[in-house]
Amino acid sequence: MYGEESLAGLADLVANEDLYLIADEIYAKIVYDGKRFKSLAEFEAIRDRVLIISGVSKAYAMTGWRIGYALGPKSLVAEMGKIQSHTTSNPTSISQWAAIAALSGPQDCVEQMREKFRERRDRIYERLSGMPGVQPLRSQGAFYFFPDVSRLFGKRFGGQEIRNSVDLCQFLLDEQKVAIVPGSAFGSEQHVRISFATSLAVLEEAMDRIEAGLQKLDS
Structure with missing residues (x-):
């Protein structure tokens, strides 16, 4: 998670350079260890320049309902609506009502799920930490690990060298039937997700x- 100092620096950049900022806050409710998620829209100086995008897929486990939403200045959202209405079809009405029920109803289920994620996080951190060549950081939010696996590069199996994150993921998929994602897809060749x-x-x-x-x- 970005700390307060990093967020403040980003807010200053947006304000000083006269920018708009799109903030993906889909994991806002899935944070651990007593940490509080801070939205960039909380910075008053850039409040009218922040567009928040989110949905119900993560916090409410409603992936198949295909509901996302945007929050931002009325003038900006109005223009977005003009474009969206001519480029995509609308989600079904039952999905929209289900999303309203999730967002406005009791949030106990979110806390229960977050606690389950925390338990899994702690256990998987323990397991990954015990694997030579794997250097995990304890996740502060969402439900992913992004461990550094660069110490495994240069190792070989059956004459094939593990040169990068793609090679490692391919090896684990082919030999162990486990699918993980190369860090190169997220801008870091040294990691896997x-x-x-x-x-x-x-x-x-x-x-x-x-x-x-x-x-x-x-x-």
């Missing part, structure tokens, strides 16, 4: 397979 948005039993099996796979690599 691992989701913990599934049951702990499935995650434990995945960790067992990854650990066994890494043990197959030769220096």
